Amino acid sequence: MKIYVLDAFHEAGVELARQHAEVVCWPDPQVKDWPEHADGVMVRMTPITAADLARAKHVKLICKQGVGYDTIDIEAAKRHGIAVSRTPGVNSEAVAEMGMALALAVARRVARFDRMLRAGEEIVRPRHLGVEMTGKTVGIVGMGNIGTATMRKWVGAFNARIIAYDPYVPADRWSDVPHVRAASLREVLSEADLLTLHVPLTDETRHMISRDELALMKDDAVLINVSRGGIVDEQALYESLSGGHLFGAGLDVFEAEPPAPDHPLLSLPNVVATPHAAGGTSDTQVRSSLRVATQVLDALAGKEIVNRVA
Secondary structure (H helix, E strand, O other): OOOEEEEEEEEHHHHHHEEEEOOEEEEOOOHHHHHHHOOOOEEEOOOEHHHHHOOOOOOOOEEEEEOOOOOEEEHHHHHOOOOOEEEOOOOOOOOOHHHHHHHHHHHHHHHHHHHHHHHOOOOOOHHHOOOOOOOOEEEEEOOHHHHHHHHHHHHHHHOEEEEEEEEOOOOOOOOOOEEEEOOOHHHHHHHOOOOEEOOOOOOOOOEEOHHHHHHHOOOOOEEEEEEOOOEEHHHHHHHHOOOOOOOOOEEEEOOOOOOOOOOHHHOOOEEEEEOOOOOOHHHHHHHHHHHHHHHHHHHHHHOOOOOOOO
């Protein structure tokens, strides 16, 4: 059996795979030949195209580390009978932590104050004051594993009022926690002091936050995106922020990654950005790497494929 590891994975999962199969691992240049030789594939961010899948004659499973799988042509995988799975839930707490960290960094101007102090700039208190989050309304779009972890953190730490929107989960989701279940995205946008996004990137969610949606938000609201870059219309967000609407934004993801150093949003003092690092703690990398390797090895052993998306 041959397992191809297309991206940098924590050694724990790579070593587990090596105990049971021949492994070709990035950055070995031979990794690019995976469609011709692989029985199983471990992948993080490398795009897998229809052309790749058409050449993949022996692949039984492609396992994507993480929740999102928009980098894989799922329809092509189905056409060619190639199973695709993912690892949901492994990094939920880490992503939720990063979302909260970005929100606080924006609301309390942590990164901005740091830059100003280092540059010797004058800090004028009335003009540069931050906003508190205790007791504020947190709007959560997406009530899956990460959205749930996010909700519990804001309720537990800040006694936040929660308003949530997710048309695809049962009505009794979060029945043990006081919250408002919004009937529409518009309802969340107009009420949230903090809007935090936790949805996959699909045709339905692409640019779900654009000019019209941003215009509905409060002038002093904070927007957080730790899901996928394409969910937010970046040009519309730049226009909104540079025009004085919204208190600020925290972004872990961009439509093109990494964003160019001259990306307009990176020029704004009320934007805090991180390099798609929300799930990237040392703890989650060990767990995720082992989970991916285990799922691939199980598939090659003929066991049931779990967390399957194709």
